[in-house]
Amino acid sequence: MTPGSHGQQPRYRQLADALIGDINRGRLKVGETLPGELELVGRFKVSRHTVREALRVLDDLGLIDRQQGIGTVVRARQSSPAYVQSVRTPSELMRYPADSRLVVVSSAKVKANRTLARLLDVRTGSEWLKVSALRRLKSAPLPLNWTDVYLLPEFADVVPQIGKRGLLVYQLIESIHGEHVDRIQVQLRAGLVTAELAGPLESPEGSPSLTIVRHYFGRGGRPFEISVSEHPGDRYMYALDLQRGWQSSDTWSTR
Amino acid sequence: MTPGSHGQQPRYRQLADALIGDINRGRLKVGETLPGELELVGRFKVSRHTVREALRVLDDLGLIDRQQGIGTVVRARQSSPAYVQSVRTPSELMRYPADSRLVVVSSAKVKANRTLARLLDVRTGSEWLKVSALRRLKSAPLPLNWTDVYLLPEFADVVPQIGKRGLLVYQLIESIHGEHVDRIQVQLRAGLVTAELAGPLESPEGSPSLTIVRHYFGRGGRPFEISVSEHPGDRYMYALDLQRGWQSSDTWSTR
DNA sequence: GACCTAGATTTGTCCGGACATTTGATCCCT
DNA sequence: AGGGATCAAATGTCCGGACAAATCTAGGTC
Numbered sequence: 127m128t129p130g131s132h133g134q135q136p137r138y139r140q141l142a143d144a145l146i147g148d149i150n151r152g153r154l155k156v157g158e159t160l161p162g163e164l165e166l167v168g169r170f171k172v173s174r175h176t177v178r179e180a181l182r183v184l185d186d187l188g189l190i191d192r193q194q195g196i197g198t199v200v201r202a203r204q205s206s207p208a209y210v211q212s213v214r215t216p217s218e219l220m221r222y223p224a225d226s227r228l229v230v231v232s233s234a235k236v237k238a239n240r241t242l243a244r245l246l247d248v249r250t251g252s253e254w255l256k257v258s259a260l261r262r263l264k265s266a267p268l269p270l271n272w273t274d275v276y277l278l279p280e281f282a283d284v285v286p287q288i289g290k291r292g293l294l295v296y297q298l299i300e301s302i303h304g305e306h307v308d309r310i311q312v313q314l315r316a317g318l319v320t321a322e323l324a325g326p327l328e329s330p331e332g333s334p335s336l337t338i339v340r341h342y343f344g345r346g347g348r349p350f351e352i353s354v355s356e357h358p359g360d361r362y363m364y365a366l367d368l369q370r371g372w373q374s375s376d377t378w379s380t381r
Numbered sequence: 382m383t384p385g386s387h388g389q390q391p392r393y394r395q396l397a398d399a400l401i402g403d404i405n406r407g408r409l410k411v412g413e414t415l416p417g418e419l420e421l422v423g424r425f426k427v428s429r430h431t432v433r434e435a436l437r438v439l440d441d442l443g444l445i446d447r448q449q450g451i452g453t454v455v456r457a458r459q460s461s462p463a464y465v466q467s468v469r470t471p472s473e474l475m476r477y478p479a480d481s482r483l484v485v486v487s488s489a490k491v492k493a494n495r496t497l498a499r500l501l502d503v504r505t506g507s508e509w510l511k512v513s514a515l516r517r518l519k520s521a522p523l524p525l526n527w528t529d530v531y532l533l534p535e536f537a538d539v540v541p542q543i544g545k546r547g548l549l550v551y552q553l554i555e556s557i558h559g560e561h562v563d564r565i566q567v568q569l570r571a572g573l574v575t576a577e578l579a580g581p582l583e584s585p586e587g588s589p590s591l592t593i594v595r596h597y598f599g600r601g602g603r604p605f606e607i608s609v610s611e612h613p614g615d616r617y618m619y620a621l622d623l624q625r626g627w628q629s630s631d632t633w634s635t636r
Numbered sequence: 637g638a639c640c641t642a643g644a645t646t647t648g649t650c651c652g653g654a655c656a657t658t659t660g661a662t663c664c665c666t
Numbered sequence: 667a668g669g670g671a672t673c674a675a676a677t678g679t680c681c682g683g684a685c686a687a688a689t690c691t692a693g694g695t696c
Contacts, residue, residue, distance in 0.1 A: 194647040195689030316589035316614030334571035450659030
């Protein structure tokens, strides 16, 4: 193995690539054990450190399992990509109960500071219109959730329509501005009801809350709307129902 | 640093934990440069290899950036969720990170009392085999989640295989018993780390936790496996990424 | 056949060393 | 003031070695 020349990969990467190639081609099969470290040392004329660095690359890709005393076992032919499953329709995914109402509480222009930029995964300093709203059910005394919607400022004129036409915010933007949602990214994580939201949500500060962050991307690949919702734990559950065999009727799917 | 005693962490992990603690506490601040490798060698009386192994742990957690000629810069006070789950197919939906291990902690027969029956959405009085397990990431010092798996008693024989063949529990049942998953229902809600789980999860009691309940239904429409997982809030984020236009290659879909 | 022990195999951890590469700072010359 | 060369500092890569720990297998004994 001869690195050191210009543009050549380090030895450990060359070895990693060779092993990955063997696995991808099926020469090394899932379930099989790789040659031991010492054997690879002999075969490729490199140090054990180099071999271990190469194997670590495969490990990071999820292609192999290493275990002391046992050896290195192939466990996937290809590293798994990060993609998403298909659902019926985004509107169904986003849907709240039919009898719920979204009531805008406030709106203001904000510039994304470092913390907000990280939360929204946008550029620090970028400007957004922040619309805060409370969703209530007619049938329930307590609010369902609190949502902060961040819009590109050019879509400010949809704010008066929010909660009024039975459409979701991104649908209002599609309807009024011709913007087209190409991709939606949804993140769910555990949060807590903050002191600030305890009042509006009528929930004890510090109680559990389900945080859902949604990014709506247009054709150009940039997000034009981002929403952050807090759902007190006892009032909201996010559910998926998967069934083998059904083909989604919508054109939404994983990419 | 004195490892070698029973149950003690390797030196590189002790050093990693010390540095992580400094970063989490703010003693090492975001944007600051860590002491160089040679300085850490001198300060902690370990080899440069050990220092580099420790720094790799921080790197894997997303806490630091290392660059040749510049140094090691702190870039996050806390690690981003240990795992962001984005998926292509339902089987991937159920998958956890490539380098995670599920370790069975206990198993016992239980009869569903009223509370459990409601949680599991099963009949009160029905009998289940409850298997408790902890999932850990190789690359993360803290456990990812705690899972209670409830199985029909007739599938008790798969328990010794759990965590051993790289298969999910329902796949073990399919493989060993010919049971067929026809439908999976996934529910996400906000929870809290209970007193009981604070120890095993190494997370403060009362801190937020993402609860995921999964029901696996067979052809007859009855659930044969139900799992309840608790993920401390700072270690897990559930993500969906939807894109218009692509057709899923799998036959699963929502209904 | 079951059990126990010893040995072999394999990866995990740790050490010390050396050189390569990258980056930034400093100094000198024009 | 600007540009180039040099040097120092830092991480990246590679080597060889040693011992620890985990696992499995073979052989012997009961």
